[in-house]
Amino acid sequence: MNARPILHVVSLSGGKDSTATLLVALELHGRENVRAVFADTGNEHEVTYEYALDYLPGALGITVDVVRADFADEFATKRANLARIAAGEPESAVYGSREFMYAWTPEAAARALELLRPTGVPFLDLCLVRGGFPSRKRQYCTEYLKTRPLTEYALARLEEGHSAAWSWQGVRIDESDSRRDRLQGTGACVRSFEVAGGGLFIYRPILRWRVEDVFDAHAVAGIRPNPLYRQGMSRVGCMPCINAAKVEIREIARRFPQHIERIAKWEELVSFFHLGTQGHTGAGSTIHAVVEWSKTTRGGRQYDLLADAEPATACASAYGLCE
Ligand code: SF4
Known part of the structure; x- marks a missing residue:
């Protein structure tokens, strides 16, 4: 049987860079x-769902496939461990000598078991x-919400018989100061083409484009950018x-308060899950605190809700999956 031709898989976020990348792929x-x-x-x-899943398919005459991370296995493992603690096994017997921020009591584990179920919302489940x-x-x-599901998607296409799959990623060095600082001269992350192995290749065709080029590509193709760019x-x-x-958080709170409230509800659920464990004080930053901070003139420039001492990973967003 003849192998099917190379398949070009474009990771579409609904942002300007991934849309421009898709336009190049379709053109070529x-x-x-x-x-x-x-x-x-x-x-x-x-607006992003409407743009990526409705407007772009209609305007370009294509279908857009959707992938969602699934954490069923992680939930099952976590539930099994909590069940053992709720039944009275010491935490050390369940987790060994690993150290955790909070210590589970049997009561807290039993209560967490009632709450810990997949919600079907990948971000919240994570x-x-x-x-x-x-x-x-x-x-x-x-990594969990984008890179893995998109890679699995590309590998599944290879199993369908394509001779190779190119994963097109709309990353640009100039997308932000921090990305430029992290990517300039750092080696692997700046390459526009990489062999991932097993027939999978990574292609970053707009790596050195300027933002003007990105919007020009939209205009030339007659495609309007995501309307959120006109909303701050x-x-x-x-x-x-x-x-x-920081300024973006302020804009989101002003224009889209329902999204701040949604995150606040998720925070409640995630922190409620830990209440009752030894060591959890219930204190810490919340989205509402971050919004208040965003209205002030003090502090840094970015949303950094739960920053800790771990170093930033230089390649974390090098895939351009999170514009
Ligand atoms: S980096 Fe931002 S856009 Fe990407 S998954 Fe995380 S929160 Fe979402």
Whole structure:
């Protein structure tokens, strides 16, 4: 049997960079050889869902596939461990000598068991199984919510018989000062083409484009950018993204307070899950505290809710999956 031709898989976030990347892929390889894939975090703005899953498919004559991270295995493991503690086994027998921030009592474990179930919202499920929210310095959300499901999608296409799959990623060095600082001259992250292995290749065609080029590509193709850019947003992704700038948090709170309230409810659920464990004080930053801070003139420039001492991973957003 002849191998099917190379498939070009574009990771589409609904942001300007991934949309420009999709336009280049379609121009060069045609609809029949391109698949657009949207990794749904369950934490996007409704405008982004409409743009990526309705407007772009209609305007470009394509379908957009959707992938969602699934944490069923992690929930099952965590529930099994909690059940053992609730039944009276010491935590050390369940987890060995690993050290945790909070110590489970049997009562807290029994109560957590009642709460700990998949919600079907990937971002919230990730927070529940990890016992907290990601932060700018612990940016595992990109890996779990986007990189892994998108890679699995590309590998599944290879199993369908394509000779190779190119994963197109809309990362740009100039997308932000911090990305420029992290990517310039750091080696692997700045390459526009990489061999991932097993027939999978990584391609970053707009790595050195300027933002003007990105909007020009939209205009030339007759495609309007995500409307959120006209509503005070400089980036499109989770609402809000842990990397959102201070001014952006302020804008989100002013224009889209329902998204702040949604995060506040999720925080309650995730922290409620830990109440009753020894060592949990219930204190800590909340989205409402961050919003208040965003209205002040003090402090840094970015949303950094749960920053800790771990160093930022230089490549965490090098895939351009989280604009
Ligand atoms: S958009 Fe931001 S919060 Fe969402 S997965 Fe990406 S880095 Fe994490």
